[in-house]
Amino acid sequence: MAVQLRWPLDRFFKGEWIVPYADSNQADIYYEVMGEGEPLILIMGLGGNLDWWGSGFRKRLAQRRQVIACDNRAAGRTKSEKMDFSMEDMAEDVIALMDHLQCADADVFGMSMGGMIAQEMALRHPERVRRLILGCTSCGGKEQIRPTEAASRLLTMRPSNLEEAIMHQLQLLFPPDYIAKNQVLLKALSAVLGRQPMTHKDFMRQYQAIERWQGTFQRLPSLSQPTLILHGEEDILLPVGNSTILADRLPNAKRMIYPGCGHGFVVQMTAQVFQALEDFLII
Template sequence: MAYAAVNGADIYYEVMGEGPPLILIMGLGGNVDWWGTGFRKQLARTRQVIAFDNRGVGRSKAPDGSLTIDQMADDVAGLLDALTIERTDLFGISMGGMISQEFALRHGDRLNRLILGCTCCGGSKQIPPTPRAQQLLTTVARPISSDEAMRCQAELLFPLDFIEKHHELLQAAHKMMVQVPTSPTNFLRQLEAIQTWRGTYDRLSTLEHETLLLHGAEDILLPVQNSEIMHEVLQKSRLIQYEGCGHGFAVQVASRVVTDIQQFLST
């Protein structure tokens, strides 16, 4: 198990493959396991893929107290220092996409290309979760049974017709997600970091990095309009929407996502 001392925290990370570095940043309550070994292995065919647990979740260890998106963006820079990586490509998903935006704005000289998955720019321009998604978020933030947690997580991440047709896949995904569970306290710490984040809308136009926006067209947690808003502001961006996919698009159409990322990074 590999750890890096970063900004007062011990950040757990895993490395796969060789080649130009690609950092993966997971979303709310998630850790390295949530990417899935197969997904990372596909990306690692042409890249050095580095995934890590954000402070406060997974195997990473950090002091008690509030968390901020800015702080977690600085953690990425600290991890690069620990791994002696000068510049990297970055793929952040959901909250990880918020962290990625702040990294691009705070440490832009260390970024090559930026990939933002099912995320938003925060602030007043954010399109909020649907009422059903807000209800599900409230439920998973408190202690509940494993079966109820699986049901809520599935509905947050995937359209109902996909859930009905892929029960075994979702059981396997849930088992993977709870191997290293996030406590309700740490889940709420990260949720508060999202809720208090100032957002990036008024700063995104300053970014000159090539950016790929990926989003499920049926996302209820962060609706696809969020990526459309960022696409309009970012100078050099491309938007791909995955029809029939929700917030968990990278699970639903993993091979397509890998292909789209590889093509973007190789051009």
């Protein structure tokens, strides 16, 4: 599959590196492509960008697949002129990226808010999504299980600096005992979380898009795609009960729960997650 690059002239004339962007409804969607083969699209969650997947994670998947990852609206290198955007807008952003890359259909892996975006993609454009992987996400709307009180405080608290913002993220991602026992790993992870940091204003733009979203609960039974649901048992951001709701509503779903893991279960259980992905995607 040929990858077409869009070269923004303002960046070119400033002498900056030429990087790939795709046009989508008042936004330039930044993306990266690794590997060859059947396409697999990765969609990150609230406040994150494609760096949060980790280059090692993407490279391993790219050994047998073409891996496409992007920065969502207002995150990382993707900017949005549209101030009050929606979950539907972000779903259409990924479809626009697929059009840009001449990608007729793909398997889609969405984490957290990315899983919400992936659900909207599959519901709005079922012919474009072959298989669906939903990591630590929910159906949204009034039927979802909302974050715990502690997680809600961390989400809406305005950090005073980048270090505090990263600490909030780590507390949302991992159980306290894991943080205490894995300081070296988390120091390296903090460096990734600190790349292309998001402003509090842009973070709240994404957060408000989630809050305004009516969710997918009523529509989920119409999805026929094979779906893999992955969730950490100790998730405080989107509690594990959300995975049960999704599994009960999706007619062709398999659910896997990771004991002792939080929202960041992919970091805590990397080998097991890879095995689940490989078995599901047959890569």
